[in-house]
Amino acid sequence: MNREILRLAIPNIISNVTIPLLGLVDIALMGHLDSAVFIGAVSLGTVIFNFIYWGFSFLRMGTSGFTAQAYGEKNEGESFHILSRAMLISTLISVVIIVLQFPIEWISFKLINGSEEVESLAREYFRIRIWAAPATLGLYVLNGWFLGMQNAKFPMITSIAANVFNIGLSFFFVKSLHMNSAGVALGTVLAQYLGVVVGLIFLFKSYRHLTIHWNWQSVINPANLKSFFKVNTDIFIRTFCVIFVFTFFTSKSAGINDHILAVNSILIQFLLFFAFFIDGFAYAGEAISGRFVGEKNRSQFLKLTRLLFYWGSILALAFGIFYLFANRIILSVLTNQQNIIETALNFKLWVVITPIVSFASFIWDGVYIGSTASKEMRNSMIGASMLVFLPSYFLLQPIIGNHALWLAMMLFMLSRGVIQTFLFPRIISRNF
Structure with missing residues (x-):
């Protein structure tokens, strides 16, 4: 079991590391310019796209969970129909995002606080990066489907390719063409489309044989669509709560001053860097737990959960020590x-x-996604964000200032894991 976990976790960690490295490069590129406003502009622009893209990350999560269960059931036809279904929905969502880009921009900058100079640069960033929507959502679907098919190699190569393109292009636009934050946005757009090309090459090279099962009526089957939308609606609400917390964090940072916004934007990278490491094991949990649910293998499912927490605790301790001495x-x-x-x-x-x-919250997310336990994921996130995070901040902010933001964030992450632990027996009884 450990070998199986590591077979899927290590490629996901490698591909995930390129994502925070991309964020770190963006921050570092802006951090070495002559003003903190460039850091703030990229941070605010990124927050908006967290709303847009993270909000639709259910396209990856739902696709991964459903595909892993179909794989466990050895249902090749449904596996390919899940991919078709998710691609259809991602394309429609992308069209809506681009058509509504101007009202999205207006609403976003009404909700997010920032100085006039930071906001002007962030708007420029937004108007460029919005055109990456079809590629970004398409990559969510492809990578989620590959993972559900127990294939971590293809998402790894696709993600690395997209992010290496992104880093290289951002360096070129910022350092050679002196485009500042706009260069970072343009590099992201071009790199996302190049990533889709890489993913589609892998898809048609290795899974073309599945197309013999393809049937349009099965793709748009009402029962399957209803199930897909039910689970993904719950995941959307869950993800919206995550986005809300991080957006609230950034917005309140900006409301203090540009200096604290820059400080918190840099410090939050530590959390994101760890998240993408631990998510490697969470993604392995998605694929393997979904497969065991499809196979109705209760004992292996429970063994997997225990081992995932074993690896997660080791990684958490290692990162804590590293951050202590290398901050x-x-x-x-x-x-x-x-x-x-x-x-x-x-x-x-x-x-x-x-x-x-x-x-713990990251590990549980992987197990819950593989089990398509969307209702429990949704409820735990609502509780952690609305009943823990917000009250903690508003009670403590007048007393400890910016520390209240960080304490509220820590309590949010901790409470997610605690609530999911208490809800886990429901997952067992429902699936086995």
Whole structure:
């Protein structure tokens, strides 16, 4: 079982690491310019696209869970129909996003606070990056489907390719063409489409034989569509809560001043970097748990869950120690502005404990997605965000200022894992 976990987890970790590295490169590129406003602009622009793209990340999660269960049932036809269904929906959503880009922009900047200069640059970033929507959502579907088919190699290569393209293009546009935050946006757009090309090549090279099962009536079968939308609606609400928390965090940071916005934008990269590592094991959990649910193999499902927590706890401890001793070095890589570094060091405690308090929530997400336990995922996230995160912030902010944002974030991550632990017996009784 450990070998199976690592077979899927390690390629996912490798591909996931390129994602925070991309964010780190974007922040570092802006952090080495002559003003903190460029960091703020990319941060605010990214928050908006977190709303847009993370909101539709159910296209990856739902596709992965359903596909893994079809794989466990040895139903090749339904596996390919799930891919077709998800691609159809992602295409329709992308068209809607592009058509509604102007009202989306207007609403976004009404909700997010920032200085006039930061907002102007963030709008420019938005108007470029919005055109990546079809490619970004298409990649969600492809990578989720590959993972559900127990194939972590193709998502790894596709993600690495897209993010290497992105880093290279961003460097070129910023350093050679002096495009600042707009260059980062353009690099992202072009790289996403190149990533889709790589994914489609893998799809047609290795899974073309599945097309013999393809049937349009099965793709749009009302019962299957209803099930797909029910699960993905729950995942959408769950993901919206995550986006809300991170957007609230960034917005309140911007509301303090540009300096704290830059500091918190840099420090949150520590959380994101750990998240993409631990998500490697969560993704392995999606694929394998979904397969065991399809096979109705209760004992292996429980064994998998125990081992996932074993690997997660080791990783969390390692990251906590690493952050404790290397925080100044990492900050120096992200920015050469000493005033930002010195302020950030005042909040290093939160960075150090982040992996310890958050790892369980990531591991549970993987198990729940593979089990298509969307209702429980939704309820745990609503509870953690609305009943823990918000009250914690509003009660403590007048007393401890910016520390309240970080304490609320830690309590949010911790409570997610605790609630999901209590709900787990329901998953067992329903699926086995």
